[in-house]
Every structure is written in structure tokens, then in C-alpha cells.
Amino acid sequence: MENATEPVIETTETDAVENEGVTETVDTEPAEVDPLEEAHKQLEQREKELFQREVKAELKENGLVQFAEVVSIADEKELKETIKKLSAIVNDLKVSLSYQPTDNTKQDSYTVAKQNGDSKSMIKALFGNR
Numbered sequence: 345m346e347n348a349t350e351p352v353i354e355t356t357e358t359d360a361v362e363n364e365g366v367t368e369t370v371d372t373e374p375a376e377v378d379p380l381e382e383a384h385k386q387l388e389q390r391e392k393e394l395f396q397r398e399v400k401a402e403l404k405e406n407g408l409v410q411f412a413e414v415v416s417i418a419d420e421k422e423l424k425e426t427i428k429k430l431s432a433i434v435n436d437l438k439v440s441l442s443y444q445p446t447d448n449t450k451q452d453s454y455t456v457a458k459q460n461g462d463s464k465s466m467i468k469a470l471f472g473n474r
Contacts, residue, residue, distance in 0.1 A: 399423055406431055 400412050402423060408430050417423045457465035
């Protein structure tokens with residue numbers, strides 16, 4: 345009765361060999377890649393690299409090479425628009441950060457006389473040197 349209660353699993357040597365053969369063929373079988381697809385992928389990659397070089401060259405030409413890593417550009421039209429926008433921003437920053445004197449106004453003789461408290465010179469400045 346022991347045979348009836350315990351399931352008996354028999355494995356043969358041929359089953360193991362067949363299973364190994366199947367796994368080996370799956371593992372050793374190289375994935376076929378279409379040469380045209382591979383060439384097309386390489387061509388696209390080269391085009392992307394060439395366009396990125398062109399973008400960097402255009403940015404360098406316009407003095408915007410600092411933005412090369414930040415800017416992501418897809419085509420020529422977008423490149424030109426981005427260069428115009430970045431140039432405008434840089435020029436605005438240059439103007440706003442440049443030296444703008446505030447207290448260096450030209451003083452006329454009347455103002456100088458007033459600061460010195462010289463009323464005679466103030467009257468001369470108003471009516472001229474007579």
C-alpha cells in the first residue's frame with residue numbers, strides 16, 4: 345500500500361538530455377539583426393551627433409557656449425529661435441548689470457553757489473555775468 349499513497353515520479357535520462365538540449369539551443373541561438381536596421385540606427389546616431397556639434401558651433405559663434413549643456417534643440421528652426429532668445433536675454437543682462445552712475449550729474453554754477461551759501465554767486469548764475 346505504500347506505493348498507492350506515495351506518488352512515484354520517474355525521470356528518465358532521455359528527458360533530462362532533451363530538456364538540456366532545448367535550453368542550450370535557446371541560449372546559444374544568436375538573435376539575427378537586420379543589417380539595414382543596424383546601418384539605419386548608426387546613421388541616425390551619427391546625424392544626432394553631427395547636429396549636436398552644429399548646435400555647439402552656432403552657440404559658440406554667438407557667444408552662448410555656456411548654454412550648450414542646458415539647451416535641448418531638435419531642429420534648425422528651433423536652433424535659430426533659441427539663439428535669438430538667448431542673445432536677447434544675455435544682452436538685457438549686460439545692460440542691467442553694467443555701470444549706471446546715479447549721483448554723477450553735472451552741477452551748474454547756481455547749485456554750487458547754493459551749496460556753498462554764496463548768495464551773490466547765486467544771483468550772478470541766475471542773471472548771467474554782467
